[in-house]
Amino acid sequence: NSKMQPGRHHGYSSSSMFKIRQAIVFVVTFMGYASFHACRLSFDDAKDSMQKNSHGNWNPPFTKDFEGVMDGIFLFTYAFGMLFIGSQLGDRFDAATVQSLALEVMALLYFVMGASIPLFDLHGKAFFGALWAVNGLIQSVGWPTGIKLMANWFDGAHDGMIFGIWTACQCTGNIIGAAYGDYVENNNLHTQWNYWLPAAQAAIMGIVMFVLVPTYPKGMKPTPKQLKKTHVNDGVAYVDEEDDMDVIKNNGNEGVGLFEALRLPNIVMYGVIFACIKGVNYTLFFWLPDFLENGSAHFSDSQGDQLSMYYNVGQIFGSWFCGFVSDRFSKRSPTLFIFLLLSVTPIFMLRIPSPSFEFIAILCSVTGFLMGGPSNLISSVMAAEVGKMNAAKGNPASLSTLSGIVDGMGGIGAAICVYIATYIPDDIVFVMLSILIVLSAILFIPTTYKDIKYMLSNRNGAEMEDNSKSLIPATSE
Numbered sequence: 001n002s003k004m005q006p007g008r009h010h011g012y013s014s015s016s017m018f019k020i021r022q023a024i025v026f027v028v029t030f031m032g033y034a035s036f037h038a039c040r041l042s043f044d045d046a047k048d049s050m051q052k053n054s055h056g057n058w059n060p061p062f063t064k065d066f067e068g069v070m071d072g073i074f075l076f077t078y079a080f081g082m083l084f085i086g087s088q089l090g091d092r093f094d095a096a097t098v099q100s101l102a103l104e105v106m107a108l109l110y111f112v113m114g115a116s117i118p119l120f121d122l123h124g125k126a127f128f129g130a131l132w133a134v135n136g137l138i139q140s141v142g143w144p145t146g147i148k149l150m151a152n153w154f155d156g157a158h159d160g161m162i163f164g165i166w167t168a169c170q171c172t173g174n175i176i177g178a179a180y181g182d183y184v185e186n187n188n189l190h191t192q193w194n195y196w197l198p199a200a201q202a203a204i205m206g207i208v209m210f211v212l213v214p215t216y217p218k219g220m221k222p223t224p225k226q227l228k229k230t231h232v233n234d235g236v237a238y239v240d241e242e243d244d245m246d247v248i249k250n251n252g253n254e255g256v257g258l259f260e261a262l263r264l265p266n267i268v269m270y271g272v273i274f275a276c277i278k279g280v281n282y283t284l285f286f287w288l289p290d291f292l293e294n295g296s297a298h299f300s301d302s303q304g305d306q307l308s309m310y311y312n313v314g315q316i317f318g319s320w321f322c323g324f325v326s327d328r329f330s331k332r333s334p335t336l337f338i339f340l341l342l343s344v345t346p347i348f349m350l351r352i353p354s355p356s357f358e359f360i361a362i363l364c365s366v367t368g369f370l371m372g373g374p375s376n377l378i379s380s381v382m383a384a385e386v387g388k389m390n391a392a393k394g395n396p397a398s399l400s401t402l403s404g405i406v407d408g409m410g411g412i413g414a415a416i417c418v419y420i421a422t423y424i425p426d427d428i429v430f431v432m433l434s435i436l437i438v439l440s441a442i443l444f445i446p447t448t449y450k451d452i453k454y455m456l457s458n459r460n461g462a463e464m465e466d467n468s469k470s471l472i473p474a475t476s477e
Contacts, residue, residue, distance in 0.1 A: 322373020
């Protein structure tokens, strides 16, 4: 937690009740964003069923090509929303209310998606394209508002461990979504239940978010008219004792604009790197089960969902482990660089035909483990650390915008990759993904080199200081 000057609210921030509220905020925001991803995966789970008309008359329009177009529509509108809408709404209005409303609207959209053909007999491509465009805009709200809520409640704790655990909400949502798909498949339910089950979860979490999660801890909501800052430390503004508030988090309405944020150090570079990484992640996210089910191995729908779950479980542990390891050093880029390099081999190996479920399961787990750290930490911790610099004043409004920019640029890369993957052979897809990871690692080289040089110089300086202290001056007798 932030270092706070003793005052009226310091007792609350160090109390057990505050810790309980922090735990509630962590769990609810975690499951809230997991609900976004659970809904997102439902379309992927339903693809094969819709193509084959297993339960209902979904094809046409849901051919493989149109499903690829739907993915592209979602990702482009998601990226646009992330850059211009999602982060801005979270900064200008109450972030918890914005996210709870987004969850409720998303739940409604997925109910309509599931009901469109079986209940309403709607088959128009324009209708589904428009529905998915709105879906992309609504889902763009989730990540920036989630980051802002975490920053407000865990100010000063933007380290690899905390965000490494919290960002596993994405993979947890993927696993929950895959579990819903597996349940629908195993119980021979109709296709629409792929959409309705995660929609019900999103609706519930929207209510829970609204009831249980305040945007700011008690007594720490910024009120700029009352500010008389003496100095800023770790994102906390200390004010005079006679003011109405003893401690006010420096996260008011200032923030940074989009173009101002793009000029901050490393933000554009992180965005381009994340575009490559997210392109890989989302191509696997949207198409890995389909590749595995329709490739040479011809795994069943249930096996494809299980392998997708292994990939996401690997990401959860990889995100935590990468964050843990990077916390041991003064700079994070060398750890992320190594993870990126190591991930190239298992991704490339996915193109090798293998009928062994166990081999592919291990490969998916290792790929997820190595991809999890860079994927989750660049858009959260790395953006957060830029947000702590003087240009952004370390305030969570800036943090929300910066994380939205990085994730938005990632969304553009993901949209392009998923669209291309729809029209090229499966084995070429994995070659493309391997090249993208190599490219992201190359882009990381200048920062990694500079950070390693910095770490070595600090280490050598510390050793020289220790050696100088151990020297005993010679004395004459």
